[in-house]
Amino acid sequence: MIEVSTNSRASYFKLVLFLSLVGFSIFPWGDGYERYKVFSDAGFYTLTGFLEKGLLQGDVVFSLIAYVINSFGLSYQYVQFVFVFIGFSLIFSHLRLLLTKVNQKERIFILFLVLFLVNIIGLANNLRYVLATIFFVCAISNAENFNNNKKFVLWSVLAGLTHFYAFFLLFFYLLISFISTKLSKSNVNKVLFFSFMFSFVLPVVVTALASVIKSGDGLIARKLASYLLGGDGAITKMVSSPVQFLNHFFKQTPFLILIVYFYIFGDKECDRVKNFLLFSSMSFSLLYFFSIYLRVGYFSLLYGVFLLISTWNYCDLRFNWKCALFVSSFVYFSLNFVYFERIISRDNLSLLNDNALCIVASPLFLIDKCTYGEQEIYEGNKQFMLLKMESIKRTMEVVGS
Numbered sequence: 001m002i003e004v005s006t007n008s009r010a011s012y013f014k015l016v017l018f019l020s021l022v023g024f025s026i027f028p029w030g031d032g033y034e035r036y037k038v039f040s041d042a043g044f045y046t047l048t049g050f051l052e053k054g055l056l057q058g059d060v061v062f063s064l065i066a067y068v069i070n071s072f073g074l075s076y077q078y079v080q081f082v083f084v085f086i087g088f089s090l091i092f093s094h095l096r097l098l099l100t101k102v103n104q105k106e107r108i109f110i111l112f113l114v115l116f117l118v119n120i121i122g123l124a125n126n127l128r129y130v131l132a133t134i135f136f137v138c139a140i141s142n143a144e145n146f147n148n149n150k151k152f153v154l155w156s157v158l159a160g161l162t163h164f165y166a167f168f169l170l171f172f173y174l175l176i177s178f179i180s181t182k183l184s185k186s187n188v189n190k191v192l193f194f195s196f197m198f199s200f201v202l203p204v205v206v207t208a209l210a211s212v213i214k215s216g217d218g219l220i221a222r223k224l225a226s227y228l229l230g231g232d233g234a235i236t237k238m239v240s241s242p243v244q245f246l247n248h249f250f251k252q253t254p255f256l257i258l259i260v261y262f263y264i265f266g267d268k269e270c271d272r273v274k275n276f277l278l279f280s281s282m283s284f285s286l287l288y289f290f291s292i293y294l295r296v297g298y299f300s301l302l303y304g305v306f307l308l309i310s311t312w313n314y315c316d317l318r319f320n321w322k323c324a325l326f327v328s329s330f331v332y333f334s335l336n337f338v339y340f341e342r343i344i345s346r347d348n349l350s351l352l353n354d355n356a357l358c359i360v361a362s363p364l365f366l367i368d369k370c371t372y373g374e375q376e377i378y379e380g381n382k383q384f385m386l387l388k389m390e391s392i393k394r395t396m397e398v399v400g401s
Contacts, residue, residue, distance in 0.1 A: 005107040007099055012092045016085060023084030023124035024077045025359050027344060027372060032080075032125040033381040035062065039079060040374075042070035058164030062128055075371040080124040087123045087134045094138050098145065098309050109322065110309055116333035117254060117305055119298070121340050128163040129295050135159035136166050137302045140173065144272055145310045165295050172282065173275070180274035188268050188277055195281035202287070251335055253328035255280070255297065257321070258304035265316060276300070276307050344380075 004011045028036045038059070042050055047067055054063025062079075069078045095114060099107050122130040139155035142148040159166035183191070259280050266273040283296040308315065317325075358370035372380075 001108055001111055004111055005104050007096055007107065009096070012096060016088045016092060019088050019120060020081045020085040021359060021364075021367070022120060024081040024367060025356050025370070026080060026121060026124040026340075027355075027380060028076060028080070028125060028377055029340075029343060029381060030125070030384050031127070033377065033384060035066075035079070035127055036076045036377055038062075039066040039070060039076045042067045058161075059128060060161040061131070061158065062162065075368065076377075077371050080127070083127050083131055084120065084124050087131050088118065090134055090138055091118055094141060095309070098141075098306075098312075102312055106312065109326065110312070113305065113326065113329055114309075116329035117301065119336055121336050122298075125340075129165060130298070132159045132163035132166040133295070133299045133302060135162060136169055136173075136299065137306055140303065141306050141310065169296070169299055173279070176275055176278045176282070177271070180271050180278055183274060183278075185268040188274055191278060192263070192281045195285040198285045199287045202285075247335055247339055250328075251332050252297075254325060254332050255301045255304065257325050257328055258301070258308065261317070261321060261325075262304070262307070272307060276304050279303060343383075 004015050026032075042063075045053065045067070050067045051060060051063050054060045065082050066076075066079055069076075069082070091114065095110075099110065102110065118134070119130055123134075135155045136159040139152045139159060142155065143152035156166070156170050160170065180188075259277070262273055262276055266277070268274060268277070279296075280300045283293060283300045286293045286296055308317070355370055355372065359367055362370055
């Protein structure tokens, strides 16, 4: 990290390569397993046909990468490698420009902050929405920090082609950017207050939505139930156990610290600060719709981090705020690994240790020997498949199918 803090291209490249190997080693569980199944089907399509299928699912970038890697006969883990490589390359190439006027000691703090908060497990396993979020954060930063509207359009489109939810973000970003120019400081405070209050009345709204969705038919009704009412299609409880509640609460801490910091010390006459606060308020107002909040909240977190970095030399981030942000970010980072390790341990995937040791001990050009077999991936996702079936069953009950 001391070497990387010199801001040289070579040191960033070595760090990105190392992180990509970490991504290569992560077991494809849950969403990763779903993407693995799609990857396995690539050999039965032409490139055009596979991209058309990806377009219908909102997975164009994934489909292109998966098809190319599959056509070379490489394992699915190279898809994970490429996603992590692209995501962190973009983050660090952008970060390098923002850190040119920041002293070296401060750079080390910022680099650790970014490493902790860019979710490498999400990028390697969930793939699409995390990379789409990175694309869109960099699109906004290009527009706000460098006044480069061409790159804003380019990265926004790529974000939407990686995961369609990014087009939803783009629409609301443009809307909020327009609204923020019209709002005074006192009106921003009112919006923040009412958005938090709105989250408390959401159960009533969701109950009403459930009956409307239930009167629908087929796939559309099931999709609405899944995204609006949560993954199980029932009126969502944000968490289902005390452990999950604590995990979720502590992972929100860096986000809350950023909101409080910009609320107290940020210039609320500045449109960029107002944009962040308004986006944050919108994400909290969607708290009950957990699958949507997960994505919008993560975008808001990274948006706040890059806003902080871009104003680093002008903001008054005192030592106690730095400590709070650093510790909470490290907890966020640790919980991502602990939670994933807990899932893997539950499914008795002892093969993970062998795989990690293989990667550590092998030269880079021999890492293809360190892959998970088809049967191992299937066995490791039996619990996930049971959860998936339960989710579909509950969703069907909501839509009356």
